[in-house]
Amino acid sequence: MPVGTLATVKALDPEDLIAMGAGMILANAYHLHLRPGDDLVQEMGGLHRFMRWDGPILTDSGGFQFFSLATLRKISEDGVEFQSHIDGSRRFFTPESVIGIQRNLGADVIMQIDHVIPGQSDENSSRDASERSIRWAARCLTEFGKPAREGGTPQQALFPIVQGGIHTALRKEAAAALTAMHDWHGFAIGGLSVGEAKPAMYEMLDVLNDALTRARPRYLMGVGFPEDLIESIRRGVDMFDCVAPTRMGRNGTVFTTTGRLNIKRAEYRSDALPLDESCDCSACARFTRAYIRHLFVSDEILGIRLLSLHNVHFLLSLARAARREIIAGNLDAWSRDWLSRYNSKAPAQ
Amino acid sequence: MPVGTLATVKALDPEDLIAMGAGMILANAYHLHLRPGDDLVQEMGGLHRFMRWDGPILTDSGGFQFFSLATLRKISEDGVEFQSHIDGSRRFFTPESVIGIQRNLGADVIMQIDHVIPGQSDENSSRDASERSIRWAARCLTEFGKPAREGGTPQQALFPIVQGGIHTALRKEAAAALTAMHDWHGFAIGGLSVGEAKPAMYEMLDVLNDALTRARPRYLMGVGFPEDLIESIRRGVDMFDCVAPTRMGRNGTVFTTTGRLNIKRAEYRSDALPLDESCDCSACARFTRAYIRHLFVSDEILGIRLLSLHNVHFLLSLARAARREIIAGNLDAWSRDWLSRYNSKAPAQ
Numbered sequence: 001m002p003v004g005t006l007a008t009v010k011a012l013d014p015e016d017l018i019a020m021g022a023g024m025i026l027a028n029a030y031h032l033h034l035r036p037g038d039d040l041v042q043e044m045g046g047l048h049r050f051m052r053w054d055g056p057i058l059t060d061s062g063g064f065q066f067f068s069l070a071t072l073r074k075i076s077e078d079g080v081e082f083q084s085h086i087d088g089s090r091r092f093f094t095p096e097s098v099i100g101i102q103r104n105l106g107a108d109v110i111m112q113i114d115h116v117i118p119g120q121s122d123e124n125s126s127r128d129a130s131e132r133s134i135r136w137a138a139r140c141l142t143e144f145g146k147p148a149r150e151g152g153t154p155q156q157a158l159f160p161i162v163q164g165g166i167h168t169a170l171r172k173e174a175a176a177a178l179t180a181m182h183d184w185h186g187f188a189i190g191g192l193s194v195g196e197a198k199p200a201m202y203e204m205l206d207v208l209n210d211a212l213t214r215a216r217p218r219y220l221m222g223v224g225f226p227e228d229l230i231e232s233i234r235r236g237v238d239m240f241d242c243v244a245p246t247r248m249g250r251n252g253t254v255f256t257t258t259g260r261l262n263i264k265r266a267e268y269r270s271d272a273l274p275l276d277e278s279c280d281c282s283a284c285a286r287f288t289r290a291y292i293r294h295l296f297v298s299d300e301i302l303g304i305r306l307l308s309l310h311n312v313h314f315l316l317s318l319a320r321a322a323r324r325e326i327i328a329g330n331l332d333a334w335s336r337d338w339l340s341r342y343n344s345k346a347p348a349q
Numbered sequence: 350m351p352v353g354t355l356a357t358v359k360a361l362d363p364e365d366l367i368a369m370g371a372g373m374i375l376a377n378a379y380h381l382h383l384r385p386g387d388d389l390v391q392e393m394g395g396l397h398r399f400m401r402w403d404g405p406i407l408t409d410s411g412g413f414q415f416f417s418l419a420t421l422r423k424i425s426e427d428g429v430e431f432q433s434h435i436d437g438s439r440r441f442f443t444p445e446s447v448i449g450i451q452r453n454l455g456a457d458v459i460m461q462i463d464h465v466i467p468g469q470s471d472e473n474s475s476r477d478a479s480e481r482s483i484r485w486a487a488r489c490l491t492e493f494g495k496p497a498r499e500g501g502t503p504q505q506a507l508f509p510i511v512q513g514g515i516h517t518a519l520r521k522e523a524a525a526a527l528t529a530m531h532d533w534h535g536f537a538i539g540g541l542s543v544g545e546a547k548p549a550m551y552e553m554l555d556v557l558n559d560a561l562t563r564a565r566p567r568y569l570m571g572v573g574f575p576e577d578l579i580e581s582i583r584r585g586v587d588m589f590d591c592v593a594p595t596r597m598g599r600n601g602t603v604f605t606t607t608g609r610l611n612i613k614r615a616e617y618r619s620d621a622l623p624l625d626e627s628c629d630c631s632a633c634a635r636f637t638r639a640y641i642r643h644l645f646v647s648d649e650i651l652g653i654r655l656l657s658l659h660n661v662h663f664l665l666s667l668a669r670a671a672r673r674e675i676i677a678g679n680l681d682a683w684s685r686d687w688l689s690r691y692n693s694k695a696p697a698q
Contacts, residue, residue, distance in 0.1 A: 270392055290399075291356070291388070291399055297384065
């Protein structure tokens with residue numbers, strides 16, 4: 001899922017996303033609550049209509065933003081008190097209120113509020129955060145089950161978020177508790193890619209691959225880079241979101257099948273090749289590295305747009321290729337080949 | 350002509366321009382000489398191929414940039430010595446060298462180098478600059494007539510630039526001298542919209558409407574706003590370029606048929622109307638003022654793109670409408686109605 005934090009996938013037009021076959025996008029309840037306000041989005045007909053995106057949308061509840069953005073955060077059993085990162089105003093989110101916010105936004109898939117902690121937290125802190133997240137899942141579910149307010153809201157699916165840090169027992173306990181609680185439409189996996197080592201993340205995915213039903217999609221939150229997608233898909237993950245393709249695109253970093261490159265480097269000054277020779281995105285179909293480098297050196301917005309477009313297309317194509325290989329029963333061999341090619345050059349930056 | 354100073358119309362994709370029916374665009378020889386270098390553009394196959402624009406391109410020679418951007422400018426009969434506004438390097442442009450630069454770029458229509466002075470200059474300074482510009486036109490023409498260097502250059506048309514400030518006699522003399530010099534493909538009108546009063550500009554256009562042949566296009570450089578387009582078209586001008594639609598778009602200003610508005614104003618917070626109800630651009634066909642305001646308030650690039658797109662579309666549509674009314678023999682009545690509607694509201698900013 002390309003990330004449209006503030007109801008826009010940065011530097012792209014909804015038409016670009018349709019053209020590259022994006023199925024579903026993500027937006028952030030925390031950000032949209034603060035600006036322009038979920039009440040305004042509801043007044044404008046909901047998120048789909050507001051941003052003119054007819055495909056499915058998933059909203060994140062804010063758990064990660066409390067962890068990464070908010071200041072003076074105070075977490076209690078009742079909820080999270082924090083100061084807005086925009087204007088410093090005091091806010092209080094509860095499991096019930098984040099359901100209300102996400103109902104206002106009207107996304108197709110919404111998330112429980114969860115308690116995110118650093119990736120290397122010890123077992124006690126991790127247990128504490130995981131068990132609180134499970135209790136909050138139950139409160140979200142209760143609130144979610146209440147009849148919608150007058151005027152009605154669209155049909156939505158609620159995902160719980162499996163926490164538990166890098167502790168196998170905690171991950172298993174969380175998966176079991178959430179599975180026993182309700183027949184959810186899917187499961188989100190949180191608290192990974194937040195500072196822990198890669199092998200620990202892969203180990204937790206292996207654990208959850210067994211602990212979660214295969215009959216429901218698993219959504220790994222905030223991941224990732226091309227190599228992370230492949231390793232996680234191999235461990236049973238179905239859905240991803242990550243700001244990397246657009247954020248790195250804005251900085252001049254390009255995903256290619258032979259590794260990353262930075263388009264601002266002098267070596268691309270008169271390079272007549274496309275960003276990636278094996279890519280069929282609309283940037284690679286038309287423009288040279290030399291032209292896109294010129295746009296970046298000159299601070300032209302078209303440069304940011306073209307790299308964002310290419311990088312998002314790159315990850316969508318990668319996920320589509322992985323799906324094809326799963327169906328063909330060839331995921332393992334394909335993954336090895338793909339990663340070996342991707343890692344064949346030393347990183348260019 | 351939408352302006353693509355650095356080989357990109359700011360915040361737009363060539364596909365956007367094609368979709369809105371832009372016939373011809375402008376790029377700046379001065380800027381492209383400094384960055385990425387006209388030699389590099391030539392090496393990459395010329396401007397059309399470099400920026401992937403298959404339609405006609407006009408390049409400006411730099412006369413206006415010496416006036417507006419360059420520092421430590423020293424103008425002599427031989428040419429213009431200046432410091433680059435980017436890195437302070439010393440450069441020297443002559444009538445001959447600007448033809449060489451524009452041959453490297455390979456635009457379809459190229460400009461002589463001219464001597465631009467402030468709009469309210471007295472008759473003596475204006476005569477001096479105008480007569481130098483005429484002598485420079487002759488030198489450009491001689492250089493233009495020389496066989497292209499090995500490798501060949503595309504067929505190009507060279508326009509002289511009529512100067513003369515706000516002095517009727519000087520404008521007539523310049524038009525007569527240039528007309529006598531050569532059977533040009535067209536005439537550019539320079540030194541207007543550079544600080545003089547509007548009535549003085551319109552008076553000079555009236556003078557040139559009689560003094561220049563109707564058999565060749567007249568291109569009014571650096572103009573303009575909607576009202577300027579209409580007043581100038583009424584005085585026989587055929588071609589325009591101006592950065593206003595994209596520059597104002599980046600600042601949140603929107604052209605509408607009832608005047609300008611600034612999308613950042615609080616009054617548009619929940620406004621479900623399009624930018625301009627009578628516009629059929631792809632921004633107005635899809636998005637509300639409320640959404641685009643949200644994009645601007647949140648510093649999202651899509652906001653800049655949508656306003657740039659709308660404003661450029663607005664001027665192109667206006668020019669197309671004027672052409673239809675000329676053919677229908679109804680330009681005067683239409684102009685009055687259009688301007689009266691455009692000026693009906695007090696300016697919103």
